[in-house]
Amino acid sequence: MKDHIFERRVRGHLLVAEILEGSWKYPSSGIGLRIASSMGGGAVLYRTELKFKSTQIADIQSMLQEIEICVCSNDYCKRMAFNPLTVTTDRDGLCETCYQENEVLQERLLQLNTLKKDQNEISLAVDRGDNFVISFDSIRSLTGSRKMNIYLKTIPSKEYLNEILGNLGQSTNTEYTVHKTPALLKEINSKITECGSKVA
Numbered sequence: 001m002k003d004h005i006f007e008r009r010v011r012g013h014l015l016v017a018e019i020l021e022g023s024w025k026y027p028s029s030g031i032g033l034r035i036a037s038s039m040g041g042g043a044v045l046y047r048t049e050l051k052f053k054s055t056q057i058a059d060i061q062s063m064l065q066e067i068e069i070c071v072c073s074n075d076y077c078k079r080m081a082f083n084p085l086t087v088t089t090d091r092d093g094l095c096e097t098c099y100q101e102n103e104v105l106q107e108r109l110l111q112l113n114t115l116k117k118d119q120n121e122i123s124l125a126v127d128r129g130d131n132f133v134i135s136f137d138s139i140r141s142l143t144g145s146r147k148m149n150i151y152l153k154t155i156p157s158k159e160y161l162n163e164i165l166g167n168l169g170q171s172t173n174t175e176y177t178v179h180k181t182p183a184l185l186k187e188i189n190s191k192i193t194e195c196g197s198k199v200a
């Protein structure tokens with residue numbers, strides 16, 4: 001049973017299942033199946049009322065029989081997906097391709113959001129006449145580490161940077177970068193254009 005591979009063909013797709021290790025390691029949690037599919041992606045299915053010791057191959061086969069697949073929940077897509085009502089999956093009815101495309105899109109939107117925040121901050125600095133920004137990647141404190149930008153009208157001297165680090169309670173070998181804000185703004189703007197065109 002532990003190494004047994006269970007198979008079922010449904011609507012032209014192959015489902016392949018194996019019993020999750022937890023089923024015999026933690027018998028009180030019941031039986032868990034990991035299901036892979038020729039559609040791509042995977043799912044799990046649990047039956048708490050079954051116990052590994054007494055479960056027969058036929059029980060697992062009947063668990064597999066309960067799994068349905070359906071057309072992807074994206075209107076324009078005709079690929080097949082796990083029906084989330086019949087199996088545990090985080091795909092929410094999306095086929096694997098749509099799910100992955102959605103993930104990439106969400107990531108790009110997040111990236112775009114961060115870029116727009118940066119754009120806002122830097123353009124305010126440019127408007128104020130702060131021509132330089134010192135960026136610290138990790139300023140350590142008791143509560144953790146965080147990023148920090150310090151804006152300046154003129155390029156900072158090494159002594160001045162050390163003074164800032166001292167005031168922040170940081171060692172003088174803390175890493176930082178110094179940028180000209182107009183050039184940085186230009187760079188951010190072009191990244192926004194690039195990222196925005198991929199999202200649109």
Ligand SMILES: [Zn+2]
Binds near residue numbers: 072077079095096099
């Ligand atoms: Zn789809």
